[in-house]
Amino acid sequence: MLKFLLHETPDMEFNIAIKKPIPIKCKQIHQAFEVESLEGLVKGKPGDWLMVGVDGEKYICDDRIFKKTYDLQD
Numbered sequence: 001m002l003k004f005l006l007h008e009t010p011d012m013e014f015n016i017a018i019k020k021p022i023p024i025k026c027k028q029i030h031q032a033f034e035v036e037s038l039e040g041l042v043k044g045k046p047g048d049w050l051m052v053g054v055d056g057e058k059y060i061c062d063d064r065i066f067k068k069t070y071d072l073q074d
Contacts, residue, residue, distance in 0.1 A: 023073065025052040028063070035060055 004010055026049050033044045035058045044050065044060040051059050061069070 022054055024054065026050065026061070026066075026070070026072075028066075 028047065028049050029044060031046050033048075033050070035042050035044060035050060037059050038057050042060055047063045049061040049063065049066045051061050053059065
């Protein structure tokens with residue numbers, strides 16, 4: 001069985017993919033919160049974003065990651 005470690009990039013040739021521009025719902029939450037996600041109950045901290053994916057799944061996105069990954073639409 002292959003094993004890939006968290007902080008190590010495997011020495012193999014990777015393809016390049018660009019994430020599709022699919023709009024999703026999001027809301028920044030300014031207090032601690034919990035979300036029932038596909039991975040179970042997860043906790044968000046103040047400033048994290050509640051995200052609702054294309055299939056209605058809910059997940060949390062750290063604000064720093066959100067700012068690197070998403071652009072808010074008007």
